[in-house]
Amino acid sequence: MSSLLSKENFLKIGEYVYRKSGIFLEEDKHYEKLSKYVNKRVLELEVDNFRKYFYKLRFEDKDGSEFQELMNGVTVNETYFFREKDQFETLVNKVLPELHKNLPVSRPIRILSSPCSTGEEPYSIILHIIEEGTVVEQRDIEVVGIDIDSTVIKKAQVAKYTDRAVHAIPKDILAKWFRKKALGYELCDDLQGSVDFQVVNIFDKEQMRKLGKFDVIFSRNMLIYFDDASRKEVVMTFYDMLNPDGYVLLGHAEYMSRIVSVFTAKKVDNTLIYQK
Ligand SMILES: C[S@@+](CC[C@H](N)C(=O)[O-])C[C@H]1O[C@@H](n2cnc3c(N)ncnc32)[C@H](O)[C@@H]1O
Incomplete structure (x- = not known):
């Protein structure tokens, strides 16, 4: 045809x-x-x-x-576990300890993976938090994953992954938290359901508002598909959704300072993070 x-x-x-x-x-x-x-x-x-x-x-x-x-x-859904892993390390070594110190223990720390594609990013967040251990032992941490593509959200909920998707996970962590299947790997039962996955268009203000406020927003490898006007709109939506002193983490090829000046950029080791 x-x-x-x-x-x-x-x-x-x-x-x-x-x-x-x-x-x-x-x-x-x-x-x-x-x-x-x-x-x-x-x-x-x-x-x-x-x-x-x-x-x-x-x-x-x-x-x-x-x-x-x-x-x-x-949509382009390319992703894998532990992609750009410096940022997960910055989350557990710097961002979470700081938030934990400053926020009342009675309320959960909330993290948004936006966009999450097939779930590798939010599950990598969970794996880092659990492996680090100290903050999660002392308070609740909620992780929400959103994407505009309903097929990737369904796959994230099933949590079955190819060898390629898990290739960057260290062997001991893979063995601990995944079951080997005839084809690929499946996330263990304890971690199934640990992320709240939802189909959400980032430009839909009403859907975004319903997700509530967050302390950390990961937004990696999506802004590269937008032009500056759309990037600005998204980043300002994140600003509104963050609690005071909350953080945004972008992909390695993505920058905020050229688009908006409302965040303070901080360099932690090799990672740039943006604080409200
Ligand atoms: C390349 S993936 C990035 C996944 C993950 N953050 C990572 O870095 O590995 C980009 C994702 O952005 C999603 N996306 C694109 N436009 C979107 C929008 N307007 N709202 C929500 N998700 C969107 C796509 O469906 C795709 O799954």
Whole structure:
């Protein structure tokens, strides 16, 4: 089947995706993937051209399921356990001890992994917290993981991983917290359910508000897909969602200072962290 997505239609749907999700689709990087997706969807929906599909997407998608399908088709979900692990070490060696000292023990410390993809990042947070041990023995810590893509959230909840996903976990930790399966690994029962996973679009202010306030927000390897205006919007949402003195941790290739000046940047070992 030849492509139903002309370059002009690519721009139209790209503009729509950008407005709703902040994801900036570039012709040289995304045209092929989106074009295949639109062809597949047009067949499945039994509409015969792009115009009808785009109409359905914009005006007949009352429950948001068509938009959800589209997002599941265009997101880049690359992740693995212990990715950019300096930041998990900074969390347990610097950030958590400081928060623990300053916050009443009666209330939990809350950490958001935004976006979490298939769960490797929030589970890496949990593994570091448990392995470090001291703070979690003295108070509750809650970890929430969110992503716009409902297929990755389902996978995160099942917690079954490929050899590649776990390759960076030290052998002793892998043996302690995972079961080897015929194919790949499964997170042990004790840690299943340790993260509250939810499908949330970071640009949906109402959904974000409902998650409540956090002390630490990990937002790694998502802002790179946004332009500066969207980055600014997301980062200001994080600012509003953080408790006073809370921290944001970004991916290694991502920077805050150029976008907004409301956070104080601190260098801890090799990691830049941003405090409210
Ligand atoms: C490359 S993964 C990063 C996962 C993890 N943070 C890491 O660094 O390994 C980027 C994720 O961002 C999610 N994403 C993109 N736009 C989003 C949005 N508007 N709201 C929530 N999640 C979004 C994608 O679905 C994808 O799973």
